[in-house]
Amino acid sequence: MTQVNMTVNGKSASGDVEGRTLLAQFLRDDQGLTGTHIGCDTSQCGACVVHVNGEAVKACTMLAIEADGATVGTIEGQANDDGSLNVIQQAFQDHHGLQCGFCTPGMVMSAAALLKDNPKPSEAEIRHYLDGNICRCTGYHNIVKAIMAASGQDVSAIAAE
Amino acid sequence: MYNFDVEKPRTVADAVQAMAREEAQLLSGGQTLIPTLKARLASPSVLVSLSGIDEMQGLSMSDDGLLCIGGGTTHATVATGAAAQYPALAHLAARIGDPAVRNRGTIGGSVANNDPSACYPAAVLGSGATIVTDKREIAADDFFLGMFETALEEGEIVTEVKFPIPSAAHYEKIIQPASRFPLVAVFVARFADGVRVAVTGASNNGVFRWKQAEEALTENFATEAVAGLQVDAAEMISDLHGSGGYRAHLVAVMTRRAVAAAG
Numbered sequence: 001m002t003q004v005n006m007t008v009n010g011k012s013a014s015g016d017v018e019g020r021t022l023l024a025q026f027l028r029d030d031q032g033l034t035g036t037h038i039g040c041d042t043s044q045c046g047a048c049v050v051h052v053n054g055e056a057v058k059a060c061t062m063l064a065i066e067a068d069g070a071t072v073g074t075i076e077g078q079a080n081d082d083g084s085l086n087v088i089q090q091a092f093q094d095h096h097g098l099q100c101g102f103c104t105p106g107m108v109m110s111a112a113a114l115l116k117d118n119p120k121p122s123e124a125e126i127r128h129y130l131d132g133n134i135c136r137c138t139g140y141h142n143i144v145k146a147i148m149a150a151s152g153q154d155v156s157a158i159a160a161e
Numbered sequence: 162m163y164n165f166d167v168e169k170p171r172t173v174a175d176a177v178q179a180m181a182r183e184e185a186q187l188l189s190g191g192q193t194l195i196p197t198l199k200a201r202l203a204s205p206s207v208l209v210s211l212s213g214i215d216e217m218q219g220l221s222m223s224d225d226g227l228l229c230i231g232g233g234t235t236h237a238t239v240a241t242g243a244a245a246q247y248p249a250l251a252h253l254a255a256r257i258g259d260p261a262v263r264n265r266g267t268i269g270g271s272v273a274n275n276d277p278s279a280c281y282p283a284a285v286l287g288s289g290a291t292i293v294t295d296k297r298e299i300a301a302d303d304f305f306l307g308m309f310e311t312a313l314e315e316g317e318i319v320t321e322v323k324f325p326i327p328s329a330a331h332y333e334k335i336i337q338p339a340s341r342f343p344l345v346a347v348f349v350a351r352f353a354d355g356v357r358v359a360v361t362g363a364s365n366n367g368v369f370r371w372k373q374a375e376e377a378l379t380e381n382f383a384t385e386a387v388a389g390l391q392v393d394a395a396e397m398i399s400d401l402h403g404s405g406g407y408r409a410h411l412v413a414v415m416t417r418r419a420v421a422a423a424g
Contacts, residue, residue, distance in 0.1 A: 019165045019208065022195075041199065043195075043261075052264075055264040056260055057261050061191060063188075065169070066167075066212060110261070113260065129260055
């Protein structure tokens, strides 16, 4: 076992892990942060997207040891300090950007990473960016709408496809 | 996954030393290797992680005009960092996998793995790049030997890839929607001394140069020049995603589109 130390959602987190322990397992099983979902476990679906040093990564395809010393952000750290939903989360609620909700943590984390680099993405840019996030309810349309709204853009022009 | 130790060297020299351990395996971004380990298709006793080696990170221009990319540089970094010097390469890097994969996957890992459907081998071969390892320099033409096979020796580390920059280039791909790897993709690069055309995703022997198209395009860099040309369907991959004949057809179409886009 190897000790790893990282900052998760602003708090220091440490634990003993095996070489093969995935970041997703460390977050869920060791830290109890079960908002990071494991869907496919093959880096296809994006339910496990978290931020490592500010960049979106698939936590099911990164070893916990590789995140030693990193700053990690998960869905649990997204809400505002007073516990209210942040802009992206609120937009998902307002625009019905979730159905069963399983993919939502990954969708919100990907959306946050997109808006950090590209504060006013076009609809096409949002759809392209979400290439690695699969919604098995196929609720993409309202997810795209929510992200448009979260970036302060008009959503009335988005037509259903 | 079977369990393994993880070594995190800070220099190439330390990584080489760590690879001396029995059943050691290099780990770059892990976007292919970790799924492979999960499927128990490999069972190394130690992974030597390359992601903490600063000397293998980033892009720079050499004095003789080559774009030098450290083996540990992620696709996302190449997508932004090469945009000014080599837009076709940046464009290719920006469309590998998805954003989260691009934040981990590296150029060194991609060329060392030589997946027959990977994007980077097409750019490396199509540009006539040079692969630099901890031991030597290898020309792209001598590097890719077949499906998942390269000239790399056991434990040899791709530390850098050096790209000559063409006057015009473009990478055109059609993806296989489930895996998001190219079903067929073509990299076309025009240099002062000729045109290179590299094809990925199509052949049973991995990435290859389409010499016939290269000759025609060197003569006349226009879509008409390759209009009637075809690769041999019998040598193309035939699987549930597409027949050899379909892939052969796509090679010609992707080549024409790449030429048109390169201008």
